[in-house]
Amino acid sequence: SAVISQKPSRDICQRGTSLTIQCQVDSQVTMMFWYRQQPGQSLTLIATANQGSEATYESGFVIDKFPISRPNLTFSTLTVSNMSPEDSSIYLCSAIIRTGNTEAFFGQGTRLTVV
Amino acid sequence: DAKTTQPTSMDCAEGRAANLPCNHSTISGNEYVYWYRQIHSQGPQYIIHGLKNNETNEMASLIITEDRKSSTLILPHATLRDTAVYYCIVRVAFAPDAGNMLTFGGGTRLMVKP
16 A cells, blocks of 8 residues: 655635645655645546656646646655645645556645635 | 546445445447545545456455446445545556646545444
């Protein structure tokens, strides 16, 4: 199994500012992902964080708004840029620790409120 | 990945079995059935997965119909701590290349009552 730590766990931010969320995994992982969960909704994939290269974004999400870094196998960051109240959501980091038919693990999430 | 259909919500009495259904009529031969749950204010947690045989672990049992078009997650003795949103997801096996993300539907909100 894997333990995924996210920081911060929650934050309240002013509109127009940016917030960087950190995700640290306690074991080497093969793939890392970032999801968004808007209030009362299910999870939506933002992007796949690729080690040493640009992230792969899903439709509706762009790098300028959600820049992602993954400098090594166990760490990734997601930045929510130029925030507006519509960005208020829970942001979750996920990781797969090995290939094959195995489960994905999730962090506890970062609850972001933009005022 | 195949689409799944789950009831929006269900209630279960504490100590009784909770049976959560999932329809996945368009499932492909190489797609697995995964179940995750999300307890309030936490990230999703893996429960169980299967291809065509029934599976059991310390958390739950998974019953997949012979035609694989539907499945049921069984929590044999539900407790109050099992109150959560349960997601049924069908997908191919994780692979070294891209396409390993999970696609979440609406899930079933299970309320276990005393």
